[in-house]
Amino acid sequence: MGVYRASLASVRAGERAELEAVRDLFAAGGMPMLEAGGAGAIRPPGPPTRELTRILGLYDASALDALGAFFEGEPYWVSLDPEAGMDDELEARGFEADYPWHKFERGVEPLETRTDLRIGAADERFGAVFVAAYGVDSDTASWLASVHRREGWHAFAAYDGQEPVATGALFVAGDVGWVGLGATLPTARGRGAQTAILAARIDRARELELTELVTETGTPRDGRPGPSYRNILRAGFEPSYVRPNYRAPG
Secondary structure (H helix, E strand, O other): OOOOOOOHHHOOHHHHHHHHHHHHHHHHOOOOEEEEOOEEEEOOOOOOOOOOOEEEOOOOHHHHHHHHHOOOOOOOEEEOOHHHOOHHHHHHOOOEEEEEEEEEEEOOOOOOOOOOOEEEEOOOOHHHHHHHHHOOOOHHHHHHHHHHHOOOEEEEEEEEOOEEEEEEEEEEEOOEEEEEEEEEOHHHOOOOHHHHHHHHHHHHHHHOOOOEEEEEEEOOEOOEOOHHHHHHHHOOOEEEEEEEEEEOOO
């Protein structure tokens, strides 16, 4: 059985900052989230996805039954910190290892980058760009739109003229910053938008006197990293650990 962590303070930065960011993001949209044993279960509307229909921050196996019931029989995943020591427990319950994510970290040293796009603060169009880039449910646009004005969040966009074509956000969790919500419209890909937005978030983290930045993306498939993975490495992030995603049985 996994070791119970009494508070997020004892959880390593990559997990703690992500959980705090997700908690606040779901609160911003009035989205359903259940917390038990220090872990959180999230379930937005629409078809279940590994990215958004999941449990994170799980270190106490006794909380799994309550958290699992939250999904009401729909598919869900557990994003498990390897340090939790619960792999055998999940497999014994019928969970199957699915596509894993890589966690990364870096300091706040400046990043030099070039792009022909203008990088600036995001506005209410943040959500619409994200939705269009990933083709997710349009209801998500209004949910994410509030990120740019929510306390603790610092949202950026890349602009082609006056139109935003890429997004990215920084969430402050103590002295650690979580980097996420990066998206680029298909028509603007290959123009350095994401690396430039990463540089802007790094600069903001340094202004805020943060000490560390963390993020995550899918591991390389067939040994070939995807665009997000390459952008993260290009921005000076170092891989810290691979985090498995376990799919619930049935």
